[in-house]
Amino acid sequence: MDTQWPRWEVFKQDSPNKPHQAVGSVHAADPEHALLTARNIFARRPQAVSMWVVRAEDIYSWTQEEVAEGQMTKGESYQAQVGQYLVFRKTSHKRSMTFVDYVGEVEAATPEEALKKAQATFTDALALAWWIVPADRVYKSDPSPETIQSWFAPAKDKTYKQQQYYATVGSHISKHKVGRGVEDEE
Amino acid sequence: MRSEVREALIAKLTALADDEVILAHRGSEWTGHGPILEEDIALANIVQDELGHATLWYGLRQQLDGSDPDQLAFFRDAYGYRCCELVELPKGDWAFTMLRQYLYDLYEALWLEAAQHSTYKPLAEAVQKIMREERFHLQHTQAWVERLGQGTDESNRRLQQALDMQWGYAQQLFVPIPGEELLVAEGIVPDLLPLRERWLEHSTRHLQNAGLKLPINPGYQPTSRAYHTEHLWSILAEMQSTARWDAEAKVW
Numbered sequence: 001m002d003t004q005w006p007r008w009e010v011f012k013q014d015s016p017n018k019p020h021q022a023v024g025s026v027h028a029a030d031p032e033h034a035l036l037t038a039r040n041i042f043a044r045r046p047q048a049v050s051m052w053v054v055r056a057e058d059i060y061s062w063t064q065e066e067v068a069e070g071q072m073t074k075g076e077s078y079q080a081q082v083g084q085y086l087v088f089r090k091t092s093h094k095r096s097m098t099f100v101d102y103v104g105e106v107e108a109a110t111p112e113e114a115l116k117k118a119q120a121t122f123t124d125a126l127a128l129a130w131w132i133v134p135a136d137r138v139y140k141s142d143p144s145p146e147t148i149q150s151w152f153a154p155a156k157d158k159t160y161k162q163q164q165y166y167a168t169v170g171s172h173i174s175k176h177k178v179g180r181g182v183e184d185e186e
Numbered sequence: 187m188r189s190e191v192r193e194a195l196i197a198k199l200t201a202l203a204d205d206e207v208i209l210a211h212r213g214s215e216w217t218g219h220g221p222i223l224e225e226d227i228a229l230a231n232i233v234q235d236e237l238g239h240a241t242l243w244y245g246l247r248q249q250l251d252g253s254d255p256d257q258l259a260f261f262r263d264a265y266g267y268r269c270c271e272l273v274e275l276p277k278g279d280w281a282f283t284m285l286r287q288y289l290y291d292l293y294e295a296l297w298l299e300a301a302q303h304s305t306y307k308p309l310a311e312a313v314q315k316i317m318r319e320e321r322f323h324l325q326h327t328q329a330w331v332e333r334l335g336q337g338t339d340e341s342n343r344r345l346q347q348a349l350d351m352q353w354g355y356a357q358q359l360f361v362p363i364p365g366e367e368l369l370v371a372e373g374i375v376p377d378l379l380p381l382r383e384r385w386l387e388h389s390t391r392h393l394q395n396a397g398l399k400l401p402i403n404p405g406y407q408p409t410s411r412a413y414h415t416e417h418l419w420s421i422l423a424e425m426q427s428t429a430r431w432d433a434e435a436k437v438w
Contacts, residue, residue: 040228150321
């Protein structure tokens with residue numbers, strides 16, 4: 001018997017004007033549990049305003065190479081589902097802490113069609129990888145101000161032990177670099 | 187502030203801080219032993235927050251009597267501690283730990299909500315800081331109680347066993363300390379009696395929805411915070427060992 005809980009990919013939004021970015025994964029029994037652990041693991045100290053989780057098996061992914069070779073279908077597990085799809089894209093090899101960024105939504109009958117539409121719609125940068133997710137498989141943290149206060153605001157007051165100098169305690173990056181965003185943390 | 191009110195406030199802040207320190211240390215015993223890495227990290231986060239709350243409460247006491255928080259936490263023996271017995275109990279299994287954390291988080295969240303409008307400004311300010319974190323803790327432990335209660339026969343049995351053991355102990359959270367009525371009269375801290383009603387209402391509903399039975403006989407219900415279980419001595423021996431090893435050390 002497989003005793004592993006399913007894997008969920010976690011998308012974190014650092015501030016209201018930034019896209020949700022894939023930051024890593026958690027194992028959890030259900031969506032609510034996945035969001036709770038994701039908050040603990042990915043947003044205890046880093047800046048955040050919102051988090052999404054998606055079961056890994058609900059993500060349809062294509063690399064640049066797969067697209068170039070025309071491998072558009074992805075096997076039996078990829079089922080047709082008419083509706084909205086969320087599109088995520090990786091455009092840089094420079095980032096080590098995040099993978100794909102959210103770019104928008106398309107309406108399609110299958111994930112493959114969603115990919116084609118995404119390729120036609122989001123043309124401003126070369127895609128190194130695409131992730132396509134049926135909209136109804138995305139679970140989002142509560143957007144109410146109360147939850148944002150409770151889940152994400154305390155991070156700004158937390159201090160850090162610096163790895164190189166363990167006795168040195170520092171404060172949150174946002175205290176030092178006002179008005180700059182996620183690139184600073186990387 | 188009149189001197190008897192001041193004394194009572196010092197005692198209350200000590201009790202609040204001591205609960206957090208001991209509960210946090212119990213939670214820290216799971217570090218590296220959690221049922222899954224994600225929960226190991228999550229619980230470590232929660233207990234670090236609780237330690238932060240203790241620091242705030244000790245800090246408020248320091249403003250009143252100049253006592254050093256580190257001295258209070260690491261160089262006071264069990265007779266001087268004013269924690270409740272619930273937080274002293276050994277960590278048990280995951281169900282035991284999650285249930286205790288839930289019963290405590292619910293109490294703390296309700297207490298903080300009621301203490302927001304404290305007439306003692308430093309306390310009201312500390313409450314604002316702590317409250318937002320506590321709301322998240324409660325969501326997390328609430329979710330665990332629900333899942334263990336409704337999970338398998340085994341998880342339900344373990345959680346029920348934890349509840350049978352803890353229910354009486356948890357009632358001590360609502361026993362006022364000597365002199366607390368002075369603080370309530372001045373509007374410095376909330377009255378525990380109506381809080382207990384709210385706590386009973388919330389916890390009963392949630393526990394029953396999770397498929398648990400409230401114990402008919404609540405069992406042992408501690409009252410005075412001057413008395414402790416035998417477990418406090420061993421937990422302090424471990425918790426204080428590093429600090430006592432080298433009392434002059436500035437960093438570890």
